[in-house]
Amino acid sequence: EVQLLESGGGLVQPGGSLRLSCAASGFTFRDYAMSWVRQAPGRGLEWVSGISGSIGSTYYADSVKGRFTISRDNSKNTLDLQMNSLRAEDTAVYYCAKSLQRVAARDFDYWGRGTLVTVSS
Amino acid sequence: QSALTQPPSASGSPGQSVTISCTGTSSDVGGYNYVSWYQQRPGKAPKLMIYEVTKRPSGVPDRFSGSKSGNTASLTVSGLQAEDEADYYCSSYAGTNIPVFGGGTKLTVL
Numbered sequence: 001e002v003q004l005l006e007s008g009g010g011l012v013q014p015g016g017s018l019r020l021s022c023a024a025s026g027f028t029f030r031d032y033a034m035s036w037v038r039q040a041p042g043r044g045l046e047w048v049s050g051i052s053g054s055i056g057s058t059y060y061a062d063s064v065k066g067r068f069t070i071s072r073d074n075s076k077n078t079l080d081l082q083m084n085s086l087r088a089e090d091t092a093v094y095y096c097a098k099s100l101q102r103v104a105a106r107d108f109d110y111w112g113r114g115t116l117v118t119v120s121s
Numbered sequence: 122q123s124a125l126t127q128p129p130s131a132s133g134s135p136g137q138s139v140t141i142s143c144t145g146t147s148s149d150v151g152g153y154n155y156v157s158w159y160q161q162r163p164g165k166a167p168k169l170m171i172y173e174v175t176k177r178p179s180g181v182p183d184r185f186s187g188s189k190s191g192n193t194a195s196l197t198v199s200g201l202q203a204e205d206e207a208d209y210y211c212s213s214y215a216g217t218n219i220p221v222f223g224g225g226t227k228l229t230v231l
Contacts, residue, residue, distance in 0.1 A: 035220075037167075037222075044124070044210060044222060044223070044224045044225040045159070045161075045167065045210050045212075045222045045225070046222060047212075047219070047220045047221070047222060050218060050220075052218075057218070059217070059218040059219060061219070095166060095167070100169075100172060100178075103218070104155075104214065104218055105218050105219070105220055106155055106157065106172075106212065106214050106218075106220045107155075107157050107169065107172040107173070108157075108159075108167070108169060109169045109172075109178055111166035111167055111168075112166065113166055114166060
């Protein structure tokens with residue numbers, strides 16, 4: 001059974017940093033692209049960042065480029081998101097999502113339960 | 122990276138069919154056959170219902186179908202059931218491995 005378990009969310013002040021992690025199990029982690037998708041309270045889904053399978057090419061939404069860094073450890077089956085220079089508009093539930101594809105950040109067939117990030121003073 | 126356009130709401134009675142539209146541009150929906158649809162129930166994570174415009178993942182009822190014409194994709198739910206009440210989001214590949222989501226449509230089963 002595929003499982004994705006996010007951790008690391010919490011309350012942080014504007015300008016601060018936070019690191020999210022996602023522990024994956026139940027599939028060959030290195031064979032699939034992974035992404036972070038967020039959802040602000042009462043709002044829609046927004047793709048944040050993605051990383052390809054074995055090669056680890058990274059992709060970012062314009063809204064987080066230069067502030068967020070995605071990474072993966074295929075030996076530990078973990079996906080991380082380092083978030084710096086956080087803003088109030090980054091407040092959201094952050095989901096870890098698995099792609100059906102090896103390279104492309106699309107067609108997310110499994111999602112974690114999400115972790116809440118709140119940016120507020 | 123502009124969001125795709127969906128109607129905020131849609132509704133239908135049990136047994137009826139309802140279609141939800143998703144409008145983009147030639148740079149996303151119209152440019153690739155990589156449109157997906159997600160169902161999200163309150164307090165839950167999204168669930169993939171359709172990918173690559175028309176394909177259904179294992180376990181998704183065949184009451185759910187997808188299509189595309191030009192820059193507009195559509196999700197049709199046939200034989201509406203109470204359990205289909207949820208938010209539905211479309212997503213499209215937009216080049217350079219960037220996917221874009223629609224704003225979401227709240228489907229109400231009357």
